[in-house]
Amino acid sequence: MTDTSPPVRAPLSPVRTRLSRGATVAVIAIAAVIATLLAxxxxxxxxxxxxxxxxxxxxxxxxxxNSHVLWTERIPRTLLGIAVGAALGASGMIMQALTANPLADPGILGVEQGAAMFVVFGIMFLGVTDVSGYFWLALAGSALAASLVYLI
Incomplete structure (x- = not known):
């Protein structure tokens, strides 16, 4: 019988003391958002x-x-800007997910063209002149165009 040595164990992996890459990116992104908010x-x-x-x-x-200016004008403006930016980012992500195309934009489904066509028709035939009318016509046109593309 041969004499064998005890099995050699693999060295333990070093303890990770640094933040992971995702955590580092998240911390930097949060700091950038806070700096943008303050600015x-x-x-x-x-x-x-x-x-x-x-x-x-x-x-x-x-x-x-200064307090009046901040609470009545600047804070609502800044929060609305962040909300609109988040909504645009989410809508772009949804558009890319629906088409399975990382380069997708609203032109792929005809959303832009449908919105523009309805606004132009509203101005020409319905006499719409206010911004809220443009908004509702654009919303209806883009929804109809996207629906028609999906039906095809």
């Missing part, structure tokens, strides 16, 4: 320093001019 709120026709913005956010003073 969107602080910058305008009358610049307000970032420290003043933070002070007003933490301790609102309804009588001060």
């Amino acid at each position: 969107g709120i602080a910058l305008g026709s009358r610049d307000i320093s970032p420290l003043e913005v933070v002070r007003i956010l933490l301790h609102p003073d309804g009588q001060a001019y």
